[in-house]
Amino acid sequence: MRTNDLILQTVTKVILFIILLFSIHLFFAGHYYPGGGFIGGLMTAGALVLLLLAFDMKTVANILPVNYRIMTAIGLLFSIGTGAGSLLFNVPFLTHAFTDVYLPLLGKTSLHTAVLFDIGVYLVVIGVTMTIIQTIGEDE
Amino acid sequence: MAFQILLNVFLALVWMFLKVSNEPIDFLVGYFFGLLLVFTFRRFFPSRFYLLRVVAVINLIAIFIKELLLSNIAVLKVIIKPKLDIQPGIFALPTELKKDWEITLLSNLITLTPGTLVVDISDDNQTLYIHAMDASDAEAAISSIKNTFEKAIMEVSR
Numbered sequence: 001m002r003t004n005d006l007i008l009q010t011v012t013k014v015i016l017f018i019i020l021l022f023s024i025h026l027f028f029a030g031h032y033y034p035g036g037g038f039i040g041g042l043m044t045a046g047a048l049v050l051l052l053l054a055f056d057m058k059t060v061a062n063i064l065p066v067n068y069r070i071m072t073a074i075g076l077l078f079s080i081g082t083g084a085g086s087l088l089f090n091v092p093f094l095t096h097a098f099t100d101v102y103l104p105l106l107g108k109t110s111l112h113t114a115v116l117f118d119i120g121v122y123l124v125v126i127g128v129t130m131t132i133i134q135t136i137g138e139d140e
Numbered sequence: 141m142a143f144q145i146l147l148n149v150f151l152a153l154v155w156m157f158l159k160v161s162n163e164p165i166d167f168l169v170g171y172f173f174g175l176l177l178v179f180t181f182r183r184f185f186p187s188r189f190y191l192l193r194v195v196a197v198i199n200l201i202a203i204f205i206k207e208l209l210l211s212n213i214a215v216l217k218v219i220i221k222p223k224l225d226i227q228p229g230i231f232a233l234p235t236e237l238k239k240d241w242e243i244t245l246l247s248n249l250i251t252l253t254p255g256t257l258v259v260d261i262s263d264d265n266q267t268l269y270i271h272a273m274d275a276s277d278a279e280a281a282i283s284s285i286k287n288t289f290e291k292a293i294m295e296v297s298r
Contacts, residue, residue, distance in 0.1 A: 003260070004260065004261045004262065004263055004265070006240060006243060006244065006261050006265060007243075007244045007247050007248070007258075007261070009240070010240045010241055010243075010244040011244060
């Protein structure tokens with residue numbers, strides 16, 4: 001007995017992009033405002049879970065052919081690499097560097113290596129959440 | 141439709157480059173002249189002039205607000221009546237809308253107006269099953285929905 005999920009699917013196609021944009025905003029807001037890699041990753045994973053609820057697992061795997069275990073590994077490499085990078089400059093492990101750069105169009109932009117660390121956190125959170133949900137969901 | 145809007149924005153940007161300015165007011169002026177050009181050559185395009193569709197969207201919003209107020213008052217009357225003389229029921233509404241987003245929009249408009257609620261859609265997307273607070277005059281409800289929401293949505297997507 002398949003119910004007709006037309007309304008849910010159509011609304012999902014619109015809402016998904018708004019949730020993802022909001023999660024990106026939360027990720028970049030993390031330095032000066034509430035937000036950051038963890039909550040941004042959870043929000044992105046929430047958007048993907050909404051996709052899983054509206055469509056079936058095969059469809060989502062076709063839309064996003066991502067191996068979430070490898071994604072988790074890449075995220076951990078990002079975080080460890082950011083920490084190990086500071087050893088090259090003869091400063092303690094996980095020392096962050098930051099600078100103000102004048103970029104064309106964007107004007108004065110502060111670049112901080114904590115963003116790279118946060119990208120690692122972001123990827124790990126998405127990877128772990130989606131792995132948990134998919135492993136539970138695949139139990140036929 | 142989308143192509144016309146894109147062309148209009150592009151013309152406005154070209155206007156800004158010609159004026160060598162980055163003021164918002166110059167964008168608006170360029171948009172206005174682009175609108176005049178698109179209107180003049182509206183027979184070039186496969187779909188109709190896009191401002192008509194924008195007007196249809198505004199019309200749909202106005203109809204929705206009007207229906208929302210009227211049906212809220214109707215539900216309020218039922219609530220504060222001492223005697224409960226309603227006959228809840230589910231009736232089928234055959235719809236002529238084809239596209240997914242049209243059917244979704246119609247269902248959400250029906251659900252958001254109090255007194256009626258979309259329960260299910262048939263597998264061929266041709267029939268909506270609607271739970272009504274007072275289904276004694278289902279024919280009237282069907283005809284009223286058809287004449288207001290469905291007509292307005294067709295105006296938008298024609």
